[in-house]
Amino acid sequence: MTLDDILASLFPAGHDVKSDHGVLQGSGSLKGGVPVLVIGIVDRIPVGIDEAIRLSEYVLSSVENGSGPILVIVDSDSQRMSKRDELLGLNEFLAHLAKCLIYADMHGRPTVGILYGHSAAGAFLATALATRVLVALPGAEPVVMDLPSMSKVTKLPIDVLEERAKSTPVFAPSLDNLAQTGAIKATWDPKASLAAQLEAVLTNSPDIHDTRDLLGKERKGRLKAADIAERVHGLALLS
Numbered sequence: 001m002t003l004d005d006i007l008a009s010l011f012p013a014g015h016d017v018k019s020d021h022g023v024l025q026g027s028g029s030l031k032g033g034v035p036v037l038v039i040g041i042v043d044r045i046p047v048g049i050d051e052a053i054r055l056s057e058y059v060l061s062s063v064e065n066g067s068g069p070i071l072v073i074v075d076s077d078s079q080r081m082s083k084r085d086e087l088l089g090l091n092e093f094l095a096h097l098a099k100c101l102i103y104a105d106m107h108g109r110p111t112v113g114i115l116y117g118h119s120a121a122g123a124f125l126a127t128a129l130a131t132r133v134l135v136a137l138p139g140a141e142p143v144v145m146d147l148p149s150m151s152k153v154t155k156l157p158i159d160v161l162e163e164r165a166k167s168t169p170v171f172a173p174s175l176d177n178l179a180q181t182g183a184i185k186a187t188w189d190p191k192a193s194l195a196a197q198l199e200a201v202l203t204n205s206p207d208i209h210d211t212r213d214l215l216g217k218e219r220k221g222r223l224k225a226a227d228i229a230e231r232v233h234g235l236a237l238l239s
Contacts, residue, residue, distance in 0.1 A: 001137055001190050003042055006073065006116055009194035011036075019043065023051050024073055025058050030199060037062045037109075040073035040127070047123035048080030052093040055127070059100040062109070069110045069202055072101065074128045075117025094122045098130035105132045112201055115140045115184070121149075133205045135186050135197075136175055142184070143173040169221040182216030 001009075007017055010028060017026030017038045022045035028036050039058050041047055059070065079090060105111045113131035120143040128134050128142070136142070147165070151158045165172035169180040178184045188197045213229050216222030 001116060003073070003075070003116070005190075006114070006137070006194060007038075009190075010071075010198060012193075012195060021045070022076075023054055025054075030068075030202075031195070035066065035068040037066060037068065037070045038073065039070065040114075041076040041119075041123065042073065042117075044075055044077050044118055046077040046080035047094065047126065048082065048085040049088050049090055049093040051080075052090075052097045052126065056093075056097045056100045059097075059104050063104050063107060067109075069112060070101070070104055070131075071198070072111060072113045072127055072131050074113060074115045074119050074124075076119045076123045076127065078120040078124075079122035079126075091122070094126040098126045101127075101130040110202055110205060112198065112205075114188075115142055117141065119143070121145060129183060132210075133185050133201055134183060135188055135201060136179075136184050137188055137190055138175075140175050140187075141173075142175060142178045144178075146173060177221070180216070180219045180221030182212040182214070182219060182222060185212075185215065 003019070007015055007028070013029060015026060015028035015038070017024060017028065019042050022041060022043040024038060024040035024042050026038050028038060030036060037058070039055050041051060041055075045051070062070065079085075079094060101111050111131040113128040113134040115128050115134065115136040118141040119128055124142060124144060145153070147158050147161045150161055154161070169177040175184065175187065179187065185201070188194060213222060213226040217226040
């Protein structure tokens with residue numbers, strides 16, 4: 001689906017969402033007139049400090065003055081790997097964007113990510129993965145870290161990583177593997193109404209507590225994360 005197709009299916013009554021050099025911003029409404037803030041990164045652009053701070057501003061302004069869910073639509077490259085962005089603190093800008101989305105969700109503004117294209121690394125973490133619920137459309141290409149980069153970090157040969165990726169989803173990019181780890185809650189049906197599917201997500205989404213570790217355990221993509229998190233939480237309560 002193209003971005004225009006997605007927006008038309010999400011908001012059959014119309015919307016004012018526009019892309020400004022790949023930065024998406026605007027609004028639509030759900031059935032019953034519930035307003036939805038729409039932001040995102042499209043056209044597979046990288047996310048640098050300029051994009052991150054603009055998106056953060058949209059979120060915080062909406063938290064202060066608006067209401068309703070926040071929809072984050074994503075088709076990006078990775079973070080912008082430029083000397084300027086790195087020297088100005090790109091990591092802090094990306095972290096700020098992620099915290100803005102989490103803050104909004106904790107203050108009554110449910111956040112839903114829709115991944116319809118590519119996204120990777122820091123850009124993926126600060127946008128799609130920072131939402132309460134992440135869904136995807138068929139053909140989406142999420143990559144937390146590609147295998148060549150993972151090889152450089154772990155010092156393991158690529159062929160070793162490729163072999164491990166066959167049985168361990170956390171080693172493997174792709175929509176199916178990210179879904180198995182629990183990071184992606186569901187893959188939507190592009191032939192059905194996206195508005196109806198969004199309504200279902202908002203109706204059935206969990207509370208503010210992150211349950212992706214439990215989903216990963218259920219799908220056998222992350223077998224230990226939920227148990228370790230529960231144990232750490234229990235120990236924290238004792239201290």
